[in-house]
């Protein structure tokens with residue numbers, strides 16, 4: 001039997017990328033909606049209920065509508081939006097979070113794909129909080145650099161169809177300090193409160209680097225940058241898609257600069273630990289359309305259907 005797969009939002013940004021991955025997977029049947037019917041309630045509802053797995057690649061409200069269209073017990077949903085990430089009835093689709101997260105995903109029929117920046121933050125910080133190194137009330141801050149595809153069709157069009165001078169420079173956003181990823185960043189990092197988070201969008205298509213400065217003198221246990229690298233490397237040693245770079249900061253720079261595009265078009269997330277005895281900088285590098293969204297969505301599907309986790313992704 002071939003699993004039937006439907007991507008609701010096939011003409012956006014994350015949806016087509018999911019179609020690319022699906023095209024490399026055997027033993028599935030990918031269903032498509034006619035372009036002019038992509039917002040038609042009846043047509044979407046029929047496909048949603050026919051499918052074994054539906055990827056929702058939609059704005060939050062449209063995702064909520066799609067969920068309400070399901071009228072059977074078979075259809076599994078994988079949602080890329082922010083709508084359900086901290087919802088108790090949904091499973092957070094970050095298999096590397098804890099030892100038991102994979103089995104939760106496998107037995108769930110409602111999986112929320114983590115936000116891109118949240119993915120980078122949580123994977124770097126959660127082990128250090130969980131292992132009792134960073135106190136739960138640590139005054140955390142974090143900044144991220146992302147390509148403009150992270151903002152979907154609207155932001156892509158702004159960058160690609162305008163030559164306004166201000167678009168050439170990186171631009172800070174979410175300066176209300178209330179970015180939509182904060183609730184999941186708090187909940188799944190183990191911290192008592194969300195970080196002070198400032199993302200920055202640059203004039204390039206894809207690639208994300210989340211940077212987190214840490215002061216070891218505020219840790220519960222004394223740890224140098226090298227100790228932190230060893231702890232993270234041990235925590236993720238069996239993971240396929242989360243890699244912790246050896247402690248050798250110079251080796252990762254190209255003529256003195258960090259290349260945040262090096263995970264593009266892959267589902268890898270690389271964690272780097274820079275620093276010394278007194279100061280540490282953690283950097284998570286990944287593709288916002290890979291481990292930050294569409295790749296992660298496929299990884300979750302593979303787990304939910306009992307496929308090899310890397311099918312379509314490697």
Ligand SMILES: NC(=O)C1=CN([C@@H]2O[C@H](COP(=O)(O)OP(=O)(O)OC[C@H]3O[C@@H](n4cnc5c(N)ncnc54)[C@H](OP(=O)(O)O)[C@@H]3O)[C@@H](O)[C@H]2O)C=CC1
Nearest residue numbers: 009011012013014039057058062080081149150152153293
């Ligand atoms: N881009 C990224 O890197 C990431 C995005 N996400 C999240 O994933 C979701 C999808 O993002 P992205 O692909 O970038 O978004 P886009 O804006 O690029 O695409 C959204 C798609 O949804 C369609 N759509 C909008 N409203 C409806 C509706 N009521 N019914 C059916 N279709 C509708 C749009 O139609 P139309 O073609 O007419 O515009 C468009 O094709 C969002 O919630 C986003 O926040 C998550 C992680 C990363």
Ligand SMILES: CC(=O)N[C@@H](CCC(=O)OP(=O)(O)O)C(=O)O
Nearest residue numbers: 080081082115116117150151201
């Ligand atoms: C450049 C840009 O705007 N990026 C998006 C990140 C997209 C993402 O992770 O997805 P969700 O929107 O589903 O959370 C942002 O920061 O809101």
